[in-house]
Amino acid sequence: MTTLSTEILRPASYVYGTWHANADGQTLLDPVYGRPVAVISSEGVDFAQALQYGREVGGPAIRRMTMHARARALRALATYLMERKESYYTLNLLTGATRRDGWVDIEGGIGTLFSYASMARRELPDERFVPEGKVEQLGKGGTFVARHILVPREGVSVQINAYNFPVWGMLEKLAPAFLGGMPSLVKPAPQTAYLTERVVRDIIASGLLPEGSLQLVTGDPGSLLDHVQEQDIVGFTGSAATAQKLRVHPNIVGRNVPFNTEADSLNASVLGLTVRPEDPEFALFVKEVAREMTGKAGQKCTAIRRPLVPRHMVEAVVAALRQELSKVTLGDPARDDVRMGALVSMDQRERVRETLQALQKEARIVIGGQERELLGGDREKGAFLDPTLLLCDSPLTATGPHELEAFGPVATLMPYDTLEEAALLARMGRGSLVASIVTHDRTEATELVMGMASAHGRLLILNRVNAKESTGHGSPLPQLKHGGPGRAGSGEEMAGIAGIKHHMNKVAVQADPTMLATITREYVPGGEVREDGVHPFRKSFDEIQVGDSLLTHRRTVTEADIVNFANVSGDHFYAHVDEIGAREGIFGRRVAHGYFLLSAAAGQFVSAAPGPVLANYGLENLRFVEPVGIGDTIRTRLTCKRRIRKDLRPGETRATGVVEWHAQITNQNDALVATYDILTLVERARDAFDPQPEPLTPLGEASSAEA
Structure with a gap:
């Protein structure tokens, strides 16, 4: 069990090259015991100056680096942060999350840096721009050709993140922005900003990124969005309601600033119509739903909110989920015997309770509703909520389960009779980040994918074949799109190389073959x-x-x-x-x-x-x-x-x-x-980027290690 310090943290902002802290500000409470844990404030931060600093200092410095140089810097940074991960895990416990939950956030975030560094070196040229597509022949004689190239935008990537992933949420945006040639200004959610700040302190101390590449605002964003310009980009992760407000900010609309949203959604998981209780897929479905309900106490944008099961399987699924959820111990995440911690704050718990109450107008609680034994923590002052499963008997005519998201350990089970109906129910979430289909029947999986694909950003087909290697329903991967249509925000984060290109401007260059080859540094047929x-x-x-x-x-x-x-x-x-x-x-x-x-x-x-x-x-x-x-x-x-x-x-x-x-x-x-x-x-000849060869030990002499 880890012993936590009672010292009150005072996370600072890092803007225009300096750390900016205030003695007074918003007091954050530990969601496990209700004790003061941190004080945050952005009072006195000049947001216009911060953005200008990124444009004038960070941007030019990054753009002077080639793609591979940026990738090497990210890889070195990932190694540096991984060596310091234990201090992040300690702060992670203050957020109410267990170490297992923190692994997804901390090592998952650092792993994203590794992944992006590898993708960039493998798939992109060692240049400061990216040629895209083929050379287009514009004239019959071959003297007039064109090609698209991508160059960095000369602005700042403003990144507004939710509280549930204070490390991963920052690093998964920082990596493609940096590789795309843009500096980042990170605005984490207040409730867990102290963990983000700790990581940023290490990044700045490492000196591995050029000055101005990363700035941090820990408190209220104030007038930040009033100062974004046409070359800037805004990325938001959080609730769909907040995304709608930010998207129509007058300055964002007036200057046509690109706005990327990754919003919480009512994600579904479908148990196939052909699955029987004795099949491996049945157990996989139950474990996946239980894990997604309780991981991070259900505070994941990708969590399963709507398990969809064949009507004749409802009783079997409820019984199996009851047994699986009964194994989940609730309490102080610093304890080794606790599997689920608290919600991030008392306010968040109250919001979940209010939504849960509204859901009960069209659904009934079949698991939960009673407080189980707490292993550490404080029931009155802590933000604990037991895993709760509702059952909506008539999901096709209900509205609440498809509209209201309880952002906690809550899911609503829905029966279906046909595969067409299951696909329709999945689409009734009005756009989701992810859905999973648990079946071993290929015809069934194909029909469900075709019926659900238009409303989702990612689809996982889970079965006995891929279960051991599957990363699970709720795990976004750097190589794949993280986003979804409609309610999910219609944005696209990561998505492999596409995430890098999002931060670049695409321009068509028309010239003669030799001139185009000179500019793109790739031979063009017909050129000299x-x-x-x-x-x-x-x-x-x-x-x-x-x-x-x-x-x-x-x-x-x-x-x-x-x-x-x-x-x-x-x-x-x-x-x-x-x-x-x-x-x-x-x-x-x-x-x-x-x-x-x-x-x-x-x-x-x-x-x-x-x-x-x-x-x-x-x-x-x-x-x-x-x-x-x-x-x-x-x-x-x-x-x-x-x-x-x-x-x-x-x-x-x-x-x-x-x-x-x-x-x-x-x-x-x-x-x-x-x-x-x-x-x-x-x-080729060795260069400064190559590791130096180990010195040869003369024969007969023992190495220092052997000595």
């Missing part, structure tokens, strides 16, 4: 190339430049080539080997295998001797444009399209990069017959 007499495969990663090119010797394709390739490959398709069949086919003659052309082209451009090129890393975007028959002559132009530096991984000793080559095979008429991109692994 460089041929300096040195075979491109004899150059190291550091020596090769975009546009370096080789035009090979010619080769005439013979009947022997086709026959030999057919025998070696086993590909005796009629178009290659059957004279009569080929004459009657679409080509009117026998043609060479497409993969023969690739092999022949490789023979034309490969430099056989050992050198900087270590391996073929892959082939992309292959297109066969024109057939090549017996007697046709081919040659290949190979051009460096782009370069991608690879980080050294643990155990690797040879520094490398990936060079992407654009290959064009043409015939005797200079007509394009095939085009593709080749990826090669090429040796």
